[in-house]
Structure formats: structure tokens, C-alpha cells
Amino acid sequence: MSIRRLPSELVDRIAAGEVVERPASALKELVENALDAGARNVSVRLSGGGIGLIEVVDDGTGMTPADMALAIERHATSKLPEDTIDRVTSFGFRGEALPSIASVSRLTLESRECGADGWRIELDHGRKLAEGPAALPPGTRVRVEELFEKVPARRKFLRTPRAEYAASLDAVKRLAMARPDVAFILEHDGRRILSLQSATAPARVAALLAAQLEKHGVGIDCVRDGLGLTGVVSLPTFNRGVADQQYLFVNSRPVKDRMLVGALRAAYRDLIARDRHPIAALFLHVPLDEVDVNVHPAKTEVRFRDAAAVRSLIIGGIRAALDAESHRSAAHEQVAAPVAWTTSEQLVSPPAPVAVQAQGVREQRPLFNGIRVEPAARAEPAIEPVRSFPLGVARGQVANTYIIAEAEDGLVIVDQHAAHERLVLERLRAARIGGAVPRQDLLIPEVVEFEEPDCDRLESNFAALGDLGLELERFGPASILVRSVPAALGSPDVSTLLSDLAGEIAELGSALSLQERLDHVEATIACHGSVRAGRVLSVAEMNALLREMEVTPRSGQCNHGRPTWVKLAHSDIEKLFGRK
Numbered sequence: 001m002s003i004r005r006l007p008s009e010l011v012d013r014i015a016a017g018e019v020v021e022r023p024a025s026a027l028k029e030l031v032e033n034a035l036d037a038g039a040r041n042v043s044v045r046l047s048g049g050g051i052g053l054i055e056v057v058d059d060g061t062g063m064t065p066a067d068m069a070l071a072i073e074r075h076a077t078s079k080l081p082e083d084t085i086d087r088v089t090s091f092g093f094r095g096e097a098l099p100s101i102a103s104v105s106r107l108t109l110e111s112r113e114c115g116a117d118g119w120r121i122e123l124d125h126g127r128k129l130a131e132g133p134a135a136l137p138p139g140t141r142v143r144v145e146e147l148f149e150k151v152p153a154r155r156k157f158l159r160t161p162r163a164e165y166a167a168s169l170d171a172v173k174r175l176a177m178a179r180p181d182v183a184f185i186l187e188h189d190g191r192r193i194l195s196l197q198s199a200t201a202p203a204r205v206a207a208l209l210a211a212q213l214e215k216h217g218v219g220i221d222c223v224r225d226g227l228g229l230t231g232v233v234s235l236p237t238f239n240r241g242v243a244d245q246q247y248l249f250v251n252s253r254p255v256k257d258r259m260l261v262g263a264l265r266a267a268y269r270d271l272i273a274r275d276r277h278p279i280a281a282l283f284l285h286v287p288l289d290e291v292d293v294n295v296h297p298a299k300t301e302v303r304f305r306d307a308a309a310v311r312s313l314i315i316g317g318i319r320a321a322l323d324a325e326s327h328r329s330a331a332h333e334q335v336a337a338p339v340a341w342t343t344s345e346q347l348v349s350p351p352a353p354v355a356v357q358a359q360g361v362r363e364q365r366p367l368f369n370g371i372r373v374e375p376a377a378r379a380e381p382a383i384e385p386v387r388s389f390p391l392g393v394a395r396g397q398v399a400n401t402y403i404i405a406e407a408e409d410g411l412v413i414v415d416q417h418a419a420h421e422r423l424v425l426e427r428l429r430a431a432r433i434g435g436a437v438p439r440q441d442l443l444i445p446e447v448v449e450f451e452e453p454d455c456d457r458l459e460s461n462f463a464a465l466g467d468l469g470l471e472l473e474r475f476g477p478a479s480i481l482v483r484s485v486p487a488a489l490g491s492p493d494v495s496t497l498l499s500d501l502a503g504e505i506a507e508l509g510s511a512l513s514l515q516e517r518l519d520h521v522e523a524t525i526a527c528h529g530s531v532r533a534g535r536v537l538s539v540a541e542m543n544a545l546l547r548e549m550e551v552t553p554r555s556g557q558c559n560h561g562r563p564t565w566v567k568l569a570h571s572d573i574e575k576l577f578g579r580k
């Protein structure tokens with residue numbers, strides 16, 4: 001592979017624009033070059049989120065000293081041998097990345113072809129400082145230091161090293177998913193973050209996204225009209241608060257394409273709440289002349305000749321796979337064994353308030369405010385007077401999801417999860433406005449492991465979360481210690497709660513006011529503290545829920561805008577039976 005200067009008419013056809021805007025984009029270009037050079041092993045070292053140092057070492061073809069000199073010139077590339085810009089299969093094709101990075105940093109390029117000697121070129125903001133022989137194994141090593149140090153306009157827009165690190169980690173993950181056959185190592189500030197052996201695509205995706213996808217994922221593999229789609233998507237019930245785990249690839253190139261994201265979203269329409277997002281890694285295989293990768297300077301967007309066909313393949317493919325698996329649900333494991341539907345002769349005594357212990361062991365915590373009950377569902381004989389309660393008296397539970405209550409003027413059906421979620425939210429909100437959210441200390445503080453960027457996001461919000469009753473402490477670089485949860489929550493799954501919160505904080509960024517952010521975070525917390533659909537409730541628990549709904553403002557609709565209960569009036573029922 002030898003490098004040549006591109007003819008000017010080709011240069012003019014290349015999507016121009018800034019290639020390097022932050023460390024992660026420089027890193028992405030360097031790793032892409034390593035992959036284009038046929039590397040089997042790519043090793044990345046970062047310090048200070050890449051602001052201090054980016055080093056990429058590969059065992060690819062390497063370059064001769066003459067090629068190295070050309071590589072750092074603009075518009076010199078080895079990747080467009082026949083001027084076939086319309087049929088690009090490599091990541092690179094513009095001959096722009098290395099000179100762009102070199103012009104805003106101190107760059108050291110070392111390379112060695114197999115069987116030849118190694119060479120090194122050192123550049124300071126595009127100016128050659130030194131060159132000479134170098135000792136290295138066959139392959140290429142690029143070091144980038146002092147990035148943007150002499151470009152104040154760019155430097156100013158860099159975020160914290162942690163935020164830049166998060167972006168770099170994401171860039172490496174995307175490329176590692178695109179090329180599961182290549183081994184990757186990532187180190188940040190001396191710590192090993194990723195160590196990935198060459199693997200199959202599903203194994204690589206599982207290693208990088210979520211191990212749970214093995215259980216809660218659905219494989220996609222379909223072909224239509226010469227277009228192919230493979231990958232894995234999560235069951236609708238296994239979702240996230242933000243769309244940060246959606247990885248899309250077109251012919252093995254990671255893309256962030258609006259049309260594709262929209263199609264993924266559309267595939268889940270009416271299967272998932274509007275503010276929840278599936279996890280997905282989708283690989284689209286498209287004939288080269290059907291797609292144009294040369295529309296965006298960072299090559300993260302593409303244009304399809306027949307976008308409608310691509311959209312329809314994604315929606316149709318995912319939908320078919322989900323439908324085939326519709327009996328599965330990530331919630332299944334949480335469902336208690338069904339309880340026999342019996343009639344109790346014994347009257348359930350009216351709920352007696354029990355003081356919530358400040359130091360309760362979590363398992364013993366009552367589900368609803370201050371009421372302890374035995375966890376079994378029973379149908380109740382219609383003895384209790386129904387007149388006094390607008391939402392009636394619980395008579396039983398249907399599908400472990402709906403509470404059936406008898407009111408004076410009809411039959412009330414309550415969606416237990418939607419209703420309870422609303423109650424928890426209103427409780428949290430009232431407590432916050434009142435100045436103190438009661439917290440429930442965990443008897444044994446729980447340690448939850450996360451990726452470092454997620455821990456950072458949570459940590460920078462410890463004070464605000466503390467005000468909401470969630471007392472957290474940093475516990476090493478990649479874990480968080482949970483000391484207390486809002487008392488209104490019952491016993492939430494702390495780990496998913498925190499991961500949703502981290503995702504939410506990432507998405508909200510600083511665009512919203514503190515007040516708005518608190519509102520969002522509260523809604524997420526409320527969702528986690530709520531009884532799930534599928535949970536068996538005792539009659540006393542059901543009645544407690546109904547009574548609380550009656551006195552809680554806005555309890556008629558859930559946090560997603562759906563009704564929490566409906567009523568069939570006696571006259572409606574009579575109509576159903578033709579009595580009227």
C-alpha cells in the first residue's frame with residue numbers, strides 16, 4: 001500500500017470540515033487508521049481524557065519512511081487507489097486525519113514495515129522537529145500530546161478530562177463493536193479499562209454493552225431486497241432511561257445517523273414508554289453503491305439511495321423478531337409464583353398503620369406507606385361498605401396487574417404500577433417541597449459497580465440526589481456506595497436505579513434548570529420505587545393503594561400520561577348485558 005497525493009478534482013469532492021474537534025475525534029481517526037492498516041491488535045493509551053496524551057499502537061502493515069512523510073501531508077492517502085470515492089470500504093479515504101491532528105498538537109509518528117527498519121517523525125503543530133531511526137515492532141505507533149494547546153478557541157470548548165474520557169471510551173467501544181475480529185486494549189491514566197480478545201460479533205457486543213443482553217436480548221438476522229440487518233436489540237421490557245446504548249453500523253462503519261435512530265425508535269412504538277429507550281447494536285449490510293459515506297466530515301452520517309427501504313427493513317426486522325419473542329419479558333424473573341385465587345371467609349381487618357423503622361432491614365419494609373400485610377392476594381367477600389370510598393373497595397387482582405374494586409356506582413379497574421408510580425412521585429415531590437425527603441438507611445450499604453463516566457456523573461450530583469433522599473458516596477473509581485434511599489421507595493433495585501439516573505443526568509446535561517432536572521430525576525426514582533405489574537398484592541395492600549390515590553393530587557394519570565384507573569359505571573355494565 002503506497003500513499004499518493006489525491007488529484008485536486010477528487011479533493012474537491014470530499015466532504016470538507018473540521019476533522020478534529022476533541023480528543024475523542026482524534027482518537028477515532030487514529031484507531032480507524034490502525035484498522036485500515038489491517039491491525040490484529042490495537043492498543044490505546046490515554047491520559048487526562050486524551051487531553052494529556054493519546055497513543056495508539058497497532059500491528060498493521062506499517063509505513064516506509066517515504067510514506068510516513070506523505071501521510072502527514074494533506075490529501076495524501078493510500079486508500080483511494082482508483083479514485084473510487086463511491087465504493088469506499090476503508091474507514092479513511094480523504095487523507096486528512098493525520099495532518100489535521102498534527103496541525104493542532106505535538107505528534108510523534110513511528111512506523112515499521114515487516115522486514116524493514118523503523119522510522120520516527122516528530123512534529124510540532126505541523127512543523128517537523130526531528131526524524132530518525134526508531135526501534136519498534138512491525139506496525140505503527142502514534143502519540144498525540146499537547147492537543148489544542150496552541151489553539152485557544154478549541155481548548156476553551158474542551159470539557160473536563162472526565163467528560164473527554166467518556167467520549168473517548170464511547171469511540172473505542174463503537175470501533176471495537178464494528179471489528180470484533182480485532183483485539184483491543186484501552187488504558188486510561190494507567191488503568192486498564194478494556195481488554196478485548198478477538199471474538200464473534202454477538203460476544204463482542206455482549207462484552208461491551210450489557211451482559212444481560214444474553215438473557216434479555218433478541219437476535220436480529222434478516223435480508224430483504226439485497227439489504228441485510230443483523231445484531232441484537234433488547235426486549236421492550238429491558239430498557240433504559242436514555243438512548244445512550246444504541247450502536248449502529250453501516251457496512252461495519254459506526255454511524256450516528258438520525259434516520260437509523262428514528263427507525264429503531266419506530267420499531268418500538270407502542271411497545272415502550274415514550275421516555276424509555278431500547279438497547280441495540282444493529283449492523284446494516286448495504287451494497288456499496290446504495291450508500292454514500294462521504295457526506296459528513298467525521299463520516300458518522302451516511303446517505304442511502306433508498307432510505308425508505310432501509311427504514312422499512314429496520315422496523316420490519318426488529319418488529320418481526322420482537323413479535324416472535326413476545327411471550328418473553330425481562331420482567332418475568334421478578335414475577336412471584338401465581339397465588340391461587342381463593343375466597344377468604346376471614347375478614348381482612350382494616351389496615352393498621354405501623355411505624356416505619358428508621359433502620360429497617362430492606363426485605364421487611366412494607367410496600368405501601370406504613371402498612372404491613374401478608375403477601376397473598378385474596379378475593380374479598382362484599383361485606384365492607386363501599387359507599388364511603390370514591391374508588392371503592394378492592395375485590396381482587398386480575399393478571400397480577402389490575403386491581404378490581406367495587407365502588408358505589410360501578411366497577412373500578414386500577415393499573416397498579418401506573419398508579420403506584422404516580423403516588424411515589426407525588427410523595428417525593430411533596431416531601432421535597434416540604435424541605436425534607438425522609439430517607440431509609442440501608443442496614444448494609446450497597447456497593448454498585450459502574451463505568452467511571454457514570455460514576456462521575458452521579459458524583460457531580462451527589463448533593464442534589466442527597467436532597468432527594470438518595471445518599472451516595474464515591475467508592476473507588478468505578479463504584480458507588482449507597483447509604484440510603486428515599487423512604488418512599490420501598491426496596492428498589494438500587495443498581496438499575498443508579499444506572500438509569502446516570503444515563504438521565506448524561507442526557508439532561510446542563511441544558512435544564514436545576515428544578516427541571518430534579519423533576520426528571522424524581523420521576524425516574526419514582527418509577528423504580530413502584531410496584532411492578534405482575535406483583536401479587538394482598539387485599540389490604542390494594543385497599544391502601546386505593547385510599548392513597550383518593551387523597552393524592554394528580555393520581556388519575558401516570559407519569560407517562562396514561563390513566564391510572566378506569567371506571568365501569570353500573571349503567572355501562574347493564575348495557576353490556578343488554579339489561580338496558
Ligand SMILES: Nc1ncnc2c1ncn2[C@@H]1O[C@H](COP(=O)(O)OP(=O)(O)OP(=O)(O)O)[C@@H](O)[C@H]1O
Pocket residue numbers: 001002003029033034036037058060061062063071072076077078079091092093094095096097098099139140
Ligand atoms: N496506523 C497506520 N498504519 C499504516 N498506515 C497508516 C496508518 N495511519 C495512517 N497511515 C497512512 O497514512 C495515510 C494518511 O492517513 P490519514 O488518516 O491522514 O488519511 P486516510 O486514512 O487516508 O483518510 P481519512 O482522512 O479519511 O482518515 C493513510 O492513507 C495510510 O496510508
Ligand SMILES: [Mg+2]
Pocket residue numbers: 029032033091092093097098
Ligand atoms: Mg485515516
